[in-house]
Amino acid sequence: xxxxxxxxxxxxxxxxxxxxxxxxxxxxxxxxxxxxxxxxxxxxxxxxxxxxxxxxxxxxxxxxxxxxxxxxxxxxxxxxxxxxxxxxxxxxxxxxxxxxxxxxxxxxxxxxxxxxxxxxxxxxxxxxxxxxxxxxxxxxxxxxxxxxxxxxxxxxxxxxxxxxxxxxxxxxxxxxxxxxxxxxxxxxxxxxxxxxxxxxxxxxxxxxxxxxxxxxxxxxxxxxxxxxxxxxxxxxxxxxxxxxxxxxxxxxxxxxxxxxxxxxxxxxxxxxxxxxxxxxxxxxxxxxxxxxxxxxxxxxxxxxxxxxxxxxxxxxx
Amino acid sequence: xxxxxxxxxxxxxxxxxxxxxxxxxxxxxxxxxxxxxxxxxxxxxxxxxxxxxxxxxxxxxxxxxxxxxxxxxxxxxxxxxxxxxxxxxxxxxxxxxxxxxxxxxxxxxxxxxxxxxxxxxxxxxxxxxxxxxxxxxxxxxxxxxxxxxxxxxxxxxxxxxxxxxxxxxxxxxxxxxxxxxxxxxxxxxxxxxxxxxxxxxxxxxxxxxxxxxxxxxxxxxxxxxxxxxxxxxxxxxxxxxxxxxxxxxxxxxxxxxxxxxxxxxxxxxxxxxxxxxxxxxxxxxxxxxxxxxxxxxxxxxxxxxxxxxxxxxxxxxxxxxxxxxxxx
Numbered sequence: 001x002x003x004x005x006x007x008x009x010x011x012x013x014x015x016x017x018x019x020x021x022x023x024x025x026x027x028x029x030x031x032x033x034x035x036x037x038x039x040x041x042x043x044x045x046x047x048x049x050x051x052x053x054x055x056x057x058x059x060x061x062x063x064x065x066x067x068x069x070x071x072x073x074x075x076x077x078x079x080x081x082x083x084x085x086x087x088x089x090x091x092x093x094x095x096x097x098x099x100x101x102x103x104x105x106x107x108x109x110x111x112x113x114x115x116x117x118x119x120x121x122x123x124x125x126x127x128x129x130x131x132x133x134x135x136x137x138x139x140x141x142x143x144x145x146x147x148x149x150x151x152x153x154x155x156x157x158x159x160x161x162x163x164x165x166x167x168x169x170x171x172x173x174x175x176x177x178x179x180x181x182x183x184x185x186x187x188x189x190x191x192x193x194x195x196x197x198x199x200x201x202x203x204x205x206x207x208x209x210x211x212x213x214x215x216x217x218x219x220x221x222x223x224x225x226x227x228x229x230x231x232x233x234x235x236x237x238x239x240x241x242x243x244x245x246x247x248x249x250x251x252x253x254x255x256x257x258x259x260x261x262x263x264x265x266x267x268x269x270x271x272x273x274x275x276x277x278x279x280x281x282x283x284x285x286x287x288x289x290x291x292x293x294x295x296x297x298x299x300x301x302x303x304x305x306x307x308x309x310x311x312x313x314x315x316x317x
Numbered sequence: 318x319x320x321x322x323x324x325x326x327x328x329x330x331x332x333x334x335x336x337x338x339x340x341x342x343x344x345x346x347x348x349x350x351x352x353x354x355x356x357x358x359x360x361x362x363x364x365x366x367x368x369x370x371x372x373x374x375x376x377x378x379x380x381x382x383x384x385x386x387x388x389x390x391x392x393x394x395x396x397x398x399x400x401x402x403x404x405x406x407x408x409x410x411x412x413x414x415x416x417x418x419x420x421x422x423x424x425x426x427x428x429x430x431x432x433x434x435x436x437x438x439x440x441x442x443x444x445x446x447x448x449x450x451x452x453x454x455x456x457x458x459x460x461x462x463x464x465x466x467x468x469x470x471x472x473x474x475x476x477x478x479x480x481x482x483x484x485x486x487x488x489x490x491x492x493x494x495x496x497x498x499x500x501x502x503x504x505x506x507x508x509x510x511x512x513x514x515x516x517x518x519x520x521x522x523x524x525x526x527x528x529x530x531x532x533x534x535x536x537x538x539x540x541x542x543x544x545x546x547x548x549x550x551x552x553x554x555x556x557x558x559x560x561x562x563x564x565x566x567x568x569x570x571x572x573x574x575x576x577x578x579x580x581x582x583x584x585x586x587x588x589x590x591x592x593x594x595x596x597x598x599x600x601x602x603x604x605x606x607x608x609x610x611x612x613x614x615x616x617x618x619x620x621x622x623x624x625x626x627x628x629x630x631x632x633x634x635x636x637x638x639x640x641x642x643x644x645x
Contacts, residue, residue: 037468039568046468165621191613191620196568201561202365206613209358210350223470223568230562234486235357251472316469 028090028285029064031083032278033076034119035097036069037316039195040223041247044271044317045095052275056282063282073097077105084109091115091285093277099124115284119277121168131284133277133295135269137168138175140246140299141220143267145179147244147301148216151264155184156215159207161193161200161224172220188214193224200227208235216242222249222266229262247271248302248310249317257307266302268310271317273297334637335583335600338630342607350614360493362603362610364485367495368393370602371554373577374506374595375547379447380581381510381593382543383523387451388436389551390573391458396428396555397565398462401471413480421481421559426552432458433548437541455574463567470566478563485560495557502550506595516593519543523590580605583634604634 032053037043046069053065066087070076076097083089092109096102096118103124110116110128118129148158160176163169177187189207193200200219204227207214214237219225222245232240245252245266255263276297284291302310346353372389379386404421411417432454439450465471473481488494510516518539521529530536559565582588583604584597608630612623 037463037567040470040566043466043468043470043567162620189616192623196571197562197564197566198569202609203613205361205365206358206610209352209355209361210614226562226564316467 027062027064029066029087030091030093030278030281030285031066031068031080031087031089032093032274033068033070033079033083034095034274035076036071040249040317041195041269041271044315045274047315047317048272048275049278052278056278060282060286063285070097073101076102080105080109084112084114089114091117091281093117093119093274093281095119095274095277096121096123103128115281117277117281119274130292131277131280131295132293133273133280134297135273136296136299137171137269140267140269141172141175141177142179143299143301144218144220144244144246145176147265147267148176148218149180149183149185151242151244152183152185152215155186157186157188157211157213158216158218159189159204159211159214160187160191160218161203161220161228162190163192163195163221163224165192169220176218176220193219193221193227195221195223197223197227200224201231202227204228204231205235208232208237212239214240216240216244219243219245221246222252223247225252225263232262247317250312250315253302253307253311256302256304257311259304264304266307266310268300268302270297271315272312332585332597335585335597335604335634338583338634338637339600339604339607342604342611342630346607346611346614349611349617353611353614356491358610358614360491360496362606363499364493364495365610366602366606367499368554368558369573369576369580369605370499370599371502371550371557372547372573373580373598373602374502375543375550376577376581377506377584377586377593377595377598378510378516378519378543379547380578380586380588381523381590382519382540383526383590384440384447384540384543385451385578386436386544386547387448387574388432388454388458389547389577390570390575391455391462392429392432392548392551392570393555393558393573394462394565394567394569394571395458395465396425396432396552397559397569398465398471399428400425400555400559401473401563401565402465404477405474408474408477413476417477418481418484422556425555425559426549429548429550429552429555430545431548432551433545434541436548437544440544441537441541459567462565462569466566468567470564473559473563475563478560481560481563483560485557498553498557502553503595503599510593510595515539515542520591520593523587523592525591576602576605579631583631601634604630 032049034049035042037046053067057065066083068079070079092114094106099121106123107128116129117131119133162173188211191203193203217228217240219228225243225245228243242264243262245263248266248268252263253266256266280291283289352358400421403424404417407417407420436451436454439445440447484494518534521534522536522539526536580601581598583601584594586593608627618626
């Protein structure tokens, strides 16, 4: 049924456009389904999703948006089902809470004929999405690793705080390890800080008790960097030269911008990637520009020189 | 069964269980890493225990009186967020100084009191299950802090944080304030539980609230008091927590309620109520915190398995205690 109408609409629209130009402005609905703002990065992502939807609704009167935030995968599945049932969406932009549980429901949306844009976390089955927008996790680790290796030319001992055990975290750490391979840098400790300030604080305190000499800490995330820095400050240890941040939290980017020696660099993993995904999907809906494919947003190194371009004071992250 | 020696022997065995587990952990830690018994590590561990510990003392009374409170972790996060917001907005008027810190502390204590009172009133006056009421308020406070922070993180103004920091990091005679406050709370809690009518009433209500009622114990009032006291202690814990990192977010205090409950049970308080032991709760908290500390200080176990080790030791500590109870 839907395939039939899909094929029919362009030709119909074309003939209508020739006959009655005003009628050609057929309203299309784009559904956006994202996880709720439960931590800093997700908070930033929610902020960018909201501002982008507001901007696009203004810019394209022929587009309607439905934005839903979910606090768990089950809620996200219901959100998506509701969007199809009640709003008859023409496109879905989804940042899956978890890959496995969302794969089936998104596949159903696809079968209804809608355009699918998947953001950040891929689905468990290939070929469902028309557009894939994601950050570069191996690159995130690699850029950080290259920075640490470059900043410690004599080599040195470092400790690493990892995130919540996930594919994302594994890819980042593998990228990091590959980048420092053969550079005489030894990882003397690696523990999960779960992307959480308090957990990172305790883990770092214990690292400081365990190791009398640490040259640098890869906190792999700015929330964890906050905890790490507080632990170092409290222990009054002078041996740690720097703690490169990650993900580009505004407070941390500000410190890099101001030339703080402890946070000399940051590696981006922009929550604004949701904005990229919504914008490109909207372009695909309103124009004939081809937008299918993969769009990987590179992880770039933020240094005091370029930090200004990555500082968004209005974002919550 | 009827001879007199057995009850005392039983009691002693159930007392020994958690203490034994704690001693084993300390010896194991000392053998695995020489830094374990270093002064810095000891103060780190004790200061870290303070948040959960202060809350767990309050939880001991709630559980002894046959109640439960699942909302304390979210409540702590919400109070921390509220405290930061109030202090930040009062900063232009009051400036950095002792008054603004006192204002923040007053806000935390008042918010804790009110939150505990609300839980207590719903449970005692409307007669709703404690599990349901506090499960509900757990969700409410967690959402409220996320909303207050707009999904991000609430951070205390930098100048304020520097001024307030000594409350966590400073202290007297090398003992930091959280440890001192924790100790004071424990001593008061122990006295309340053992030697006051309030403590005895809690135990009486927990073992049989009908009998307690006919023995002219004001059941609803005592129960309400346990929740109010717990709320107040959550406020106290938050006062110690905020200066540490100077921030609050949706991920603050996650699972604190379960850690506090686990500590209470490991310490020998009965989950169904009727019997409580404040000093046992302290042992429980120390066991929980030490496991994490030892796992961080050694490389024996894959960090993926930290949770499994923690779970196994918690169960073991309780089994040790129960077996000792029924064994003799």
